[in-house]
Amino acid sequence: MNGWLIVNSFMDSDKFKEIYALLLESAKLKNISLKLLKSQEISDIVGSDFSNYTLPDFVIFWDKDVLLAQMLENAGVRVFNSADAIYSCDNKAQTYIRLAQAGVRIPKTIIAPKTFESIGYNDFTFLKNAIDRLGLPIIIKESFGSFGQQVFLANTEDEAKAIIERIGYKEFVFQEFIKTSCGKDVRINVVGGQVVASMLRYNENDFRSNIINGGNMKPFIPSDAQKQLATVAAKALNLDFAGVDILFGPDEEAIVCEVNSNPHFKSTLECTGINIAEHIINYIAEELK
Numbered sequence: 189m190n191g192w193l194i195v196n197s198f199m200d201s202d203k204f205k206e207i208y209a210l211l212l213e214s215a216k217l218k219n220i221s222l223k224l225l226k227s228q229e230i231s232d233i234v235g236s237d238f239s240n241y242t243l244p245d246f247v248i249f250w251d252k253d254v255l256l257a258q259m260l261e262n263a264g265v266r267v268f269n270s271a272d273a274i275y276s277c278d279n280k281a282q283t284y285i286r287l288a289q290a291g292v293r294i295p296k297t298i299i300a301p302k303t304f305e306s307i308g309y310n311d312f313t314f315l316k317n318a319i320d321r322l323g324l325p326i327i328i329k330e331s332f333g334s335f336g337q338q339v340f341l342a343n344t345e346d347e348a349k350a351i352i353e354r355i356g357y358k359e360f361v362f363q364e365f366i367k368t369s370c371g372k373d374v375r376i377n378v379v380g381g382q383v384v385a386s387m388l389r390y391n392e393n394d395f396r397s398n399i400i401n402g403g404n405m406k407p408f409i410p411s412d413a414q415k416q417l418a419t420v421a422a423k424a425l426n427l428d429f430a431g432v433d434i435l436f437g438p439d440e441e442a443i444v445c446e447v448n449s450n451p452h453f454k455s456t457l458e459c460t461g462i463n464i465a466e467h468i469i470n471y472i473a474e475e476l477k
């Protein structure tokens with residue numbers, strides 16, 4: 189069996205290279221030939237079928253370039269995660285719409301109205317409405333973002349307005365701030381519908397628990413409700429593998445914060461000793477049997 193590991197052409201930080209190395213090593217151990225390719229090394233005219241390439245049995249798609257993923261699928265290649273699944277995680281507004289539709293508990297969320305680059309916002313009625321419905325402080329989250337870098341907490345309407353002005357015309361959502369989970373959440377890794385690893389992330393100095401922001405981590409045994417929520421969320425978004433972030437609600441109830449289609453699992457390995465790459469490779473081998 190042979191596969192391609194497709195990665196972003198321009199992002200070459202060690203943080204990402206570590207993930208690629210773990211996937212390549214796990215494939216090798218399983219006698220699967222996995223070739224690392226940058227997205228720009230694979231291209232074809234729209235509507236063509238990549239006939240200049242010997243297409244692999246599968247692709248592990250470690251990029252957010254869902255258009256390339258979609259074209260590969262159209263050419264008949266099995267892509268893990270699928271283009272649709274990656275998109276439904278990458279666009280957080282889309283994630284919340286799909287999770288809510290599937291009955292998965294999420295923080296109360298309002299999607300900001302669309303504007304355009306040349307127009308921006310010239311009327312903030314929508315901000316007043318969001319604060320009326322969700323209260324203060326309020327979370328403002330860009331639809332596309334990671335490592336907590338595009339997630340903000342506004343204590344007042346003026347702060348919220350300043351944040352929105354900085355975001356400019358990019359898509360974002362308002363979200364109820366789950367105070368009982370301030371700086372703390374659970375990352376649950378799901379592969380092939382099974383929970384394979386879990387850790388608690390916590391930060392005393394920031395409302396965001398992301399490790400890259402200075403969050404700490406420790407192994408964690410999730411409750412049945414948290415496990416159930418993680419697997420249902422992964423299924424709702426058609427993910428073969430996922431990192432599901434779960435908040436602690438007021439009565440400890442589990443609430444999905446977001447879902448990652450390409451979870452950064454090096455920290456999970458450091459924290460729990462569990463190598464998600466091995467689980468992903470084993471799962472793909474089973475699926476393609």
Ligand SMILES: Nc1ncnc2c1ncn2[C@@H]1O[C@H](COP(=O)(O)OP(=O)(O)O)[C@@H](O)[C@H]1O
Pocket residue numbers: 295327329333334335336337338339363364365366367369370371372373395396397398433435445446
């Ligand atoms: N509605 C919320 N209530 C409380 N904390 C939140 C909420 N949304 C996000 N957070 C905190 O911010 C962090 C980053 O938000 P998240 O939606 O996971 O974005 P990213 O993709 O950047 O990680 C979360 O891990 C969590 O600690």
Ligand SMILES: [Mg+2]
Pocket residue numbers: 335336398433446
């Ligand atoms: Mg997150």
